[in-house]
Amino acid sequence: MKQANKKIFREFAAQKGLKSTRQRDAILDLFLSSDRHMSIEELYLKLRAKYPTIGYATVYRTLKLFAESGIAREIHFGDGQTRYEHVGRGEHHDHLVCTRCGAIVEFSNETIENLQEAVAEEHGFLIETHKLELYGICARCRK
Ligand SMILES: [Zn+2]
Ligand SMILES: [Zn+2]
Incomplete structure (x- = not known):
C-alpha cells in the first residue's frame, strides 16, 4: 500500500x-x-x-x-x-474512540455500511463519503 x-x-x-x-x-x-x-x-x-x-x-x-x-x-x-x-484506494473503516484514554479502534462492518446505503436511498440521497465514530469507554479502561 x-x-x-x-x-x-x-x-x-x-x-x-x-x-x-x-x-x-x-x-x-x-x-x-x-x-x-x-x-x-x-x-x-x-x-x-x-x-x-x-x-x-x-x-x-x-x-x-x-x-x-x-x-x-x-x-x-x-x-x-x-x-x-x-488510506489505501477503496479502503474504508470507521472508528471507536475511548473518551478516557484516547484509544482509537478501527472497525468495518458490512451490515452498518449496507444500512447506511439503505437509509440514504430512502431519502433519495447519494452518499459520497461518510465518517462514523462511536465514543465511549474501551475494554481496557472498563476493567
Ligand atoms: Zn480507554
Ligand atoms: Zn482509522
Whole structure:
C-alpha cells in the first residue's frame, strides 16, 4: 500500500504542477510508515527529530495535499486535534474512540455500511463519503 500511495501522490503532484521537494518526500515517507491517526503536532515532532529545519506550516500544508490526493483522510475526534490517517484506494473503516484514554479502534462492518446505503436511498440521497465514530469507554479502561 505504501508504494501504491506514493505513486498516487506523485501523479497527483505532477498533475498539479508541484515540483517534488526533498522535504515533501521525507514527510510522505514518514507519514506512510507511521501509525494511523497521528495529529499534525505528533507528525511534526517526529519529523523535526529527523529533519530539524522542517517547519510546522510545511507539514500542515503537505498533509492537506495528501488528503486532497486521496491517500490520507482528515479526522477529528472532538479533542480539538486534527489527525490524519493514510488510506489505501477503496479502503474504508470507521472508528471507536475511548473518551478516557484516547484509544482509537478501527472497525468495518458490512451490515452498518449496507444500512447506511439503505437509509440514504430512502431519502433519495447519494452518499459520497461518510465518517462514523462511536465514543465511549474501551475494554481496557472498563476493567
Ligand atoms: Zn480507554
Ligand atoms: Zn482509522
